[in-house]
Amino acid sequence: MTRKLIEQKKKEWENSALKKVLDKNPERKECFTTNSWLEAERVALPPEMDERQWLEKIGFPGEYPYTRGVQPTMYRGRFWTMRQYAGFGTAEESNRRYKYLLEQGQTGLSVAFDLPTQIGYDSDDEHSVGEVGKVGVAIDSLRDMEILFDGIPLDKVSTSMTINAPAAVLLAFYIALAEKQGVAKEKLRGTIQNDILKEYIARGTYIFPPQPSLRLITNIFEYCADEMPNWNTISISGYHIREAGSTAVQEVAFTLADGMTYVQAALDTGLDVDRFAGRLSFFFNAHNDLLEEVAKFRAARRIWAKIMKEKFRAKNPRSMMLRFHTQTGGSTLTAQQPDNNIVRVTIQALAAVLGGTQSLHTNSKDEALGLPTEDAVRIALRTQQIVAHESGVTNSVDPLAGSYFMESLTDKIEEKVWKYLDKIEQLGGMVPAIEKGYVQKELQDAAYRYQREIESGERVLVGVNQYTIKEEGQKDILRVDPSIQQKQMENLKQLRKERDNNAVNSALQALRNGARKESVNLMPFIVQAARAYATLGEICGILREEFGEYQEAVVL
Amino acid sequence: MPKRIRILIAKPGLDGHDRGAKYVARALKDAGYEVIYTGIRQSPQAIAKTAVQEDVDFVGLSLLSGAHNELFPEVVRLIRENGGENIIVFGGGVIPDEDIPFLKEQGVEVVFTPGAPMQDIIAFIEANKERTAH
Numbered sequence: 001m002t003r004k005l006i007e008q009k010k011k012e013w014e015n016s017a018l019k020k021v022l023d024k025n026p027e028r029k030e031c032f033t034t035n036s037w038l039e040a041e042r043v044a045l046p047p048e049m050d051e052r053q054w055l056e057k058i059g060f061p062g063e064y065p066y067t068r069g070v071q072p073t074m075y076r077g078r079f080w081t082m083r084q085y086a087g088f089g090t091a092e093e094s095n096r097r098y099k100y101l102l103e104q105g106q107t108g109l110s111v112a113f114d115l116p117t118q119i120g121y122d123s124d125d126e127h128s129v130g131e132v133g134k135v136g137v138a139i140d141s142l143r144d145m146e147i148l149f150d151g152i153p154l155d156k157v158s159t160s161m162t163i164n165a166p167a168a169v170l171l172a173f174y175i176a177l178a179e180k181q182g183v184a185k186e187k188l189r190g191t192i193q194n195d196i197l198k199e200y201i202a203r204g205t206y207i208f209p210p211q212p213s214l215r216l217i218t219n220i221f222e223y224c225a226d227e228m229p230n231w232n233t234i235s236i237s238g239y240h241i242r243e244a245g246s247t248a249v250q251e252v253a254f255t256l257a258d259g260m261t262y263v264q265a266a267l268d269t270g271l272d273v274d275r276f277a278g279r280l281s282f283f284f285n286a287h288n289d290l291l292e293e294v295a296k297f298r299a300a301r302r303i304w305a306k307i308m309k310e311k312f313r314a315k316n317p318r319s320m321m322l323r324f325h326t327q328t329g330g331s332t333l334t335a336q337q338p339d340n341n342i343v344r345v346t347i348q349a350l351a352a353v354l355g356g357t358q359s360l361h362t363n364s365k366d367e368a369l370g371l372p373t374e375d376a377v378r379i380a381l382r383t384q385q386i387v388a389h390e391s392g393v394t395n396s397v398d399p400l401a402g403s404y405f406m407e408s409l410t411d412k413i414e415e416k417v418w419k420y421l422d423k424i425e426q427l428g429g430m431v432p433a434i435e436k437g438y439v440q441k442e443l444q445d446a447a448y449r450y451q452r453e454i455e456s457g458e459r460v461l462v463g464v465n466q467y468t469i470k471e472e473g474q475k476d477i478l479r480v481d482p483s484i485q486q487k488q489m490e491n492l493k494q495l496r497k498e499r500d501n502n503a504v505n506s507a508l509q510a511l512r513n514g515a516r517k518e519s520v521n522l523m524p525f526i527v528q529a530a531r532a533y534a535t536l537g538e539i540c541g542i543l544r545e546e547f548g549e550y551q552e553a554v555v556l
Numbered sequence: 557m558p559k560r561i562r563i564l565i566a567k568p569g570l571d572g573h574d575r576g577a578k579y580v581a582r583a584l585k586d587a588g589y590e591v592i593y594t595g596i597r598q599s600p601q602a603i604a605k606t607a608v609q610e611d612v613d614f615v616g617l618s619l620l621s622g623a624h625n626e627l628f629p630e631v632v633r634l635i636r637e638n639g640g641e642n643i644i645v646f647g648g649g650v651i652p653d654e655d656i657p658f659l660k661e662q663g664v665e666v667v668f669t670p671g672a673p674m675q676d677i678i679a680f681i682e683a684n685k686e687r688t689a690h
Binding site for chain 2: 115116118119121127128129130131134135199202203204205243244245331334335336368369370371444447448451452455461464465473474477479480482552554556
């Protein structure tokens with residue numbers, strides 16, 4: 001469409017009708033921006049594009065470049081997977097919470113591990129003091145996994161595990177558990193997060209330096225390509241980057257740059273792109289600026305499709321599809337007037353659905369105070385169910401497409417993401433960009449600016465810096481029993497007594513030998529150690545000795 | 557000339573949520589204090605050692621993982637044990653109200669919970685800086 005006449009008419013409108021109003025009633029602000037400081041036009045115009053360009057940029061769902069979604073029918077076919085991240089305390093307690101969530105209509109599991117598990121320490125390690133069972137469930141060995149999934153057949157659920165540095169170990173526990181349940185590996189469905197680069201940037205549960213970490217990741221890609229065709233081998237995550245304070249543009253840019261690093265690492269080991277790329281998945285955040293978030297998801301899909309097709313020469317369409325999980329924004333929740341968080345989560349859930357997510361976690365209203373209670377989790381799940389069944393936004397695919405503002409915002413985000421990707425390439429890729437502190441600095445400047453705006457009152461947070469009330473004391477906070485560490489320690493002692501320690505030692509020795517040869521895929525060795533009931537800390541301990549540990553580049 | 561106030565912002569335990577710690581560190585720097593930030597995943601021993609060696613006046617501990625009842629008192633204890641009698645320790649993070657009296661008893665002077673404005677933290681430092689006499 002050419003816009004000559006429209007632009008001329010717009011000028012006339014600005015000089016007459018608009019001017020009259022502005023003269024009398026100036027707007028609330030000089031400049032309107034999105035949550036991430038992208039300029040928001042007062043009135044967007046139809047984009048300048050012909051039919052061919054429309055087909056190339058927007059097109060149809062399920063077709064390249066997937067701007068409108070990765071499937072032709074989206075939620076008309078089936079809703080997203082409702083997947084609440086959960087886990088705390090012991091495996092028994094978490095198992096009860098999973099069964100509760102499944103009874104309430106949740107359609108997938110998502111395991112939260114405690115910090116010692118995420119960093120490869122057993123519950124009896126000196127580093128684990130105070131942290132056992134706190135932010136997730138404590139898993140020390142296959143024995144804990146048996147309890148965690150007791151009564152949950154692994155061929156009937158899809159399980160997502162938020163595990164990164166020791167992802168190979170938890171995957172091995174899961175495989176060994178499936179063997180015990182009599183479920184074939186090929187049937188297992190689920191995801192491991194397995195995204196180490198964002199741990200260096202934003203999340204902090206790293207163990208090894210980048211190179212051996214990338215080796216473990218590509219070992220998993222290769223192993224699963226052969227043995228576990230339904231497993232998502234990685235969930236390349238922008239979520240935590242955004243939580244750490246990045247803008248929406250940075251969230252997409254850094255995540256896709258991380259993704260490119262993993263693809264390149266796998267190609268470097270000789271894997272064919274279409275053998276593994278179809279199992280890559282992504283994980284994004286959904287914040288409160290509804291339109292910006294929807295545009296972000298659409299832009300991310302379009303950019304990834306181009307990268308996979310043009311840079312990495314993927315041939316299989318599945319390799320080009322950005323499939324993603326979304327979690328609503330934890331950092332947007334307020335400790336003040338926590339009921340208001342239900343409303344925030346609703347807006348964010350809508351953004352994720354209007355943006356075409358494949359699965360969704362909605363946060364509970366009490367998560368600025370601590371772990372969510374069962375009641376709060378139920379409301380969060382009901383929020384998704386209301387969006388799915390009652391809001392009507394699921395009836396049409398990509399229903400915001402063609403909104404002048406939506407398309408222009410999608411283009412704007414895309415353009416700014418490409419600029420970041422170019423810059424990161426100039427720095428030699430994501431690993432050097434992280435080691436130099438560039439990524440962290442960019443992110444922190446945005447986080448600082450954002451918080452400054454809240455402090456100055458320029459940015460309104462309802463219930464925090466405006467519309468405050470005298471708060472009553474917090475109630476109904478879920479507390480983790482502090483005796484859990486003791487319990488886990490006793491279980492470990494028992495385990496070390498009962499298992500065949502010769503089998504453990506020889507499995508660990510084989511793993512050590514494998515680790516010393518770069519070309520060896522470590523997955524079969526780790527699975528063997530898992531079967532023998534070697535603990536997480538023992539397996540990671542061997543790898544720590546062989547690979548060394550990452551030291552944070554502290555950037556302020 | 558009076559010595560500039562020195563503040564150590566530290567992350568004990570395994571928690572990687574450092575957005576708040578980094579914001580507070582930077583905002584204190586902008587407010588004219590000398591600020592040292594440890595980075596994440598520091599042991600109580602390492603924090604206490606840095607606090608004493610760097611001769612700081614205040615130590616701000618940030619934790620969002622729920623391990624504050626175990627780790628904050630341990631940091632205070634080790635600071636005192638290492639000769640930092642006058643160092644004032646404060647805390648921040650996701651910390652339930654009902655834990656605060658216990659933490660205070662253990663020597664954490666004040667706890668800033670989510671949404672606490674920066675000016676409260678600065679006011680606390682200004683009100684107490686004389687007590688960290690050298």
